Amino acid sequence: MAFGITAKAQTFAMNDGNILTGTIAGEVKTNDNSPVGFVNVMVKGTTKGSITTEDGKFQIRNIKEGTYTLIATYVGLQAQQMEVTVIAGQTSQINFVLPHSSQQLNEVVITEKRSMNKRPVSVGKIAINPLDMPQSMAIVGSEIIAEQQASKLSDVIKNVNGVALGTTRGSTSETFFARGYNLGANNIFKNGARSNSAVIPEASTLERVEVLKGSAALLYGNVSGGAVINMVxxxxxxxxxxxxxxxxxxxxxxxxxxxxxxxxxxxxxxxxxxxxxxxxxxxxxxxxxxxxxxxxxxxxxxxxxxxxxxxxxxxxxxxxxxxxxxxxxxxxxxxxxxxxxxxxxxxxxxxxxxxxxxxxxxxxxxxxxxxxxxxxxxxxxxxxxxxxxxxxxxxxxxxxxxxxxxxxxxxxxxxxxxxxxxxxxxxxxxxxxxxxxxxxxxxxxxxxxxxxxxxxxxxxxxxxxxxxxxxxxxxxxxxxxxxxxxxxxxxxxxxxxxxxxxxxxxxxxxxxxxxxxxxxxxxxxxxxxxxxxxxxxxxxxxxxxxxxxxxxxxxxxxxxxxxxxxxxxxxxxxxxxxxxxxxxxxxxxxxxxxxxxxxxxxxxxxxxxxxxxxxxxxxxxxxxxxxxxxxxxxxxxxxxxxxxxxxxxxxxxxxxxxxxxxxxxxxxxxxxxxxxxxxxxxxxxxxxxxxxxxxxxxxxxxxxxxxxxxxxxxxxxxxxxxxxxxxxxxxxxxxxxxxxxxxxxxxxxxxxxxxxxxxxxxxxxxxxxxxxxxxxxxxxxxxxxxxxxxxxxxxxxxxxxxx
Structure with a gap:
């Protein structure tokens, strides 16, 4: 089901060669009004498309004038589609509603995994498609955590390539090494906030663990050069x-x-x-x-x-x-x-x-x-x-x-x-x-x-x-x-x-x-x-x-x-x-x-x-x-x-x-x-x-x-x-x-x-x-x-x- 098409006037029109173009934008929600991230939204018959951000938003730019069919697809669900007219220099707004609750969608996602290059990490502070990011990143989701019966953070992190497990004095906590650097307290986060690493965290109840490899200094300041780990x-x-x-x-x-x-x-x-x-x-x-x-x-x-x-x-x-x-x-x-x-x-x-x-x-x-x-x-x-x-x-x-x-x-x-x-x-x-x-x-x-x-x-x-x-x-x-x-x-x-x-x-x-x-x-x-x-x-x-x-x-x-x-x-x-x-x-x-x-x-x-x-x-x-x-x-x-x-x-x-x-x-x-x-x-x-x-x-x-x-x-x-x-x-x-x-x-x-x-x-x-x-x-x-x-x-x- 889809509803709502409007057009907003813009102060300029984008130029694709000699052809003026417009933009299609909108959002995807469930029927209980929850935003749906990672939905594929494509313009039928073209290579143009987008993936919704975690808050359900999408935007497709540089579309030539004309009438198109917009298709929204999500794993395990029937595709939704609707016509939209693109006018040069304007943004056509279209909103989709998926006929399932957020709980049903979560259950559907378990059966199929989205590409790791299509899943932005919240530790990046902004929902950018990983294909657009000049940096390596990894996510270990709740499915792997449950299947491997992980209880400690090391049980999860051993699935992340390039991050090696170490130990501390008396084995009272775990430490990790990435790209040669010890990931101490400055590099461990919980829900985006810095967390103490002097105790082994509880991992069995985590939704996911995100790893942003390389430098994250711009986002978090005093971190080492190896990686940052965010427990969600x-x-x-x-x-x-x-x-x-x-x-x-x-x-x-x-x-x-x-x-x-x-x-x-x-x-x-x-x-x-x-x-x-x-x-x-x-x-x-x-x-x-x-x-x-x-x-x-x-x-x-x-x-x-x-x-x-x-x-x-x-x-x-x-x-x-x-x-x-x-x-x-x-x-x-x-x-x-x-x-x-x-x-x-x-x-x-x-x-x-x-x-x-x-x-x-x-x-x-x-x-x-x-x-x-x-x-x-x-x-x-x-x-x-x-x-x-x-x-x-x-x-x-x-x-x-x-x-x-x-x-x-x-x-x-x-x-x-x-x-x-x-x-x-x-x-x-x-x-x-x-x-x-x-x-x-x-x-x-x-x-x-x-x-x-x-x-x-x-x-x-x-x-x-x-x-x-x-x-x-x-x-x-x-x-x-x-x-x-x-x-x-x-x-x-x-x-x-x-x-x-x-x-x-x-x-x-x-x-x-x-x-x-x-x-x-x-x-x-x-x-x-x-x-x-x-x-x-x-x-x-x-x-x-x-x-x-x-x-x-x-x-x-x-x-x-x-x-x-x-x-x-x-x-x-x-x-x-x-x-x-x-x-x-x-x-x-x-x-x-x-x-x-x-x-x-x-x-x-x-x-x-x-x-x-x-x-x-x-x-x-x-x-x-x-x-x-x-x-x-x-x-x-x-x-x-x-x-x-x-x-x-x-x-x-x-x-x-x-x-x-x-x-x-x-x-x-x-x-x-x-x-x-x-x-x-x-x-x-x-x-x-x-x-x-x-x-x-x-x-x-x-x-x-x-x-x-x-x-x-x-x-x-x-x-x-x-x-x-x-x-x-x-x-x-x-x-x-x-x-x-x-x-x-x-x-x-x-x-x-x-x-x-x-x-x-x-x-x-x-x-x-x-x-x-x-x-x-x-x-x-x-x-x-x-x-x-x-x-x-x-x-x-x-x-x-x-x-």
Missing amino acids: TKQPKFEYGGEVSMRAGSFNLYKPIADVYGPITQNLAFRLIGTYETAESYRKGVESERFYVNPSLLYKLGSKTEILVQGDYLKNDFTPDFGIGSVGSRIPTNISRSAFFNTPWAYNKVEQTTASVNVNHQLNQNWKLNFVGSRQIFNRNYFSTERIQANAKGDWGRNLTRSKIAEDYYTGQLNLTGTAKTGSISHTLLVGADAESYLNTSHTFNLKTAYDSINILDPTKFIPRTDEPDSPIKSRTETPTYRFGTYIQDLISLSNKFKVLAGLRWSYQKVAVAKIYDVTSNEVTKSTTALTRYDRAFSPRIGVVYQPLTNTSFFASYSNNFTPNTGKDVYEQNLRPSIIDQYEIGVKNDLLKDKLSVNVTLYKVINNNLAQQAQFLADGVTINTDATIKEMTGQTTSDGVEVDLNGSIVSGLNFLAGYSYNFMRYTKTSGENGSYLEGERLVSNPAHTANATLFYTLQQTALKGLKVGVSGFYTGERNAGWNTAHVVKYQNDGTVARSLNYRLIPVTGFTTFDVSLGYSYKQLSLIGKLSNITNELNYLVHENYSVNPIPPRQFVTTVSYRF
Whole structure:
């Protein structure tokens, strides 16, 4: 069904050669007045067409005068069509209504996947067709998350080509590496707002995970050059429904999940998602308990304004686990995968609360205003032994670490997006500003760090202690940080084939002097010698897109970003920022009538001065063990290529695959004491990674609803430990001795395979997965002391009921 055709007078007429042309514009909604994104709208008998944005809008330019049939198609639905008359210099308005509710459309989309080059990512802040973007991006949707029974963010991200999993101290959280860069808290977002990465996020209840590869500095400011990850939680719906499920698996995993949604009034809808998880581990003595709840409300304030309020709360208790550690600076191969060397009382307790509001207001047909505000409170209470670094005989003197930290984020952003014309040239504009306030609170303790000695090769050699020492708080340190930025971006359509993306951001950051408080009197007892640091920078971006065919796009881009560095140098001064230049070229293809997407990207990233943990303290002799004390280590260069495949060639068959190569190394250092060796690959970065996942659901046979899936994931060779450094020593006779300090730990590559089998009948579904079916043994290594074996072969199953 379609309705409404009007024509608006324009002050100019576009000229296609010598022929005056007009424009067709409109929107697509369901019969419950919800906008429908990603609808194909084509002019019958021509190659002209468009795809609706997420808010249901479309526009087709450069149409010759005449009467045409406009066709709107959506997967699984009968095409809608209507005649429209185009007049030179005018815009003909036509609106479609699809005869299904938004709930029915969501169910239809599950059966067929839209091309990944036809799905804009919200992390891009503006709904631009990915074929028009000179940048690589990826989406992992709720279907893959459910089929693979993902519970952690790493379970989802392993499907994203070019992003490799790492680990952190004690395995208390996950970290990722993209294009050679560690994706820390600055690069992780939830619903478009920056999110803490010091806890493993709950992934089983996500709608999708978006990854914007390369530089996103223009949009978000202080991010690294690798990628940004945006977790999108599920939103309310204006029809009643939901799902309850129970997940169970190896090592006493139990996880009930509930999801309920529906209308409260005609204009107000809700959604409530919750899950509880308890599990033991293949690592003896390691246990975890998680509770997560995610409420949200959607209010439609008239026809032009929507207000989305979301919140979530995560409580996670996890046993800190440093794995099997290192022996003589090497990974021991004769220690059991399950061996555990921490104390029985060690704990890592985390609570994280997030609240956000997202307001969308349609100013008119072409312009939209968006506001996102959020607050996140993070608390971590940690007490454990630390750093398994045994000598060649296996002896390890266990030391203790106690920490209690809190982080309080306030973030806000305002974005104006829309389209405009200057003559025959079209513009898709983004103008915005963002601001953040961040307070980090940490504590020091009266604690004797030396605990006892054990032998990790021969546990009977020593009798380990089991008591928990007292650790009263001594002081509290508060460090505030303030950030602000403004930006403008314009996608300039010179023609249907040539487009230019240009943008500029101005960023400001203030890192104030930390204050140290006595916890008894709550008075400032000491100020550090650091000075308040102010940083300002412009970050430009320019890209060119050439589309010789409607489904093929070649692109090239350059971006520059200013990356503030956290922590202090050995003299307690706040670190200066790094400047990163990124070059990227690639091609995006949609083949076989959009059933197969094949994208290839090549890149070069140059960081003028990389901040790393300092090797030595200010005296140049004492080895530094504090991760917050850093140094500027020199220029790095990262070259690489990424290949992505994604599609659904036949009905019921969905697959995605990818391969990436990365070479990040030091390219310019001082060559003096403590500086790193040029040309050596940076630690924690594999040269090669690859992934492939295929799921097939039988459509027509007596076994209709039976689902079979196979996944494979490859992580190539990489180095752990620390990069090789120059060492300069002055001899007693005044001569200088130069040497290299080799502290690399080679780690071999590995491949794991998962198989899944499921069945759905009406509202009931059951799926099971056997992961790491070959029982591959390898390790995730943080520096040289947290050496954690990957999970062995294990089984997990989920039974679900939709209503």
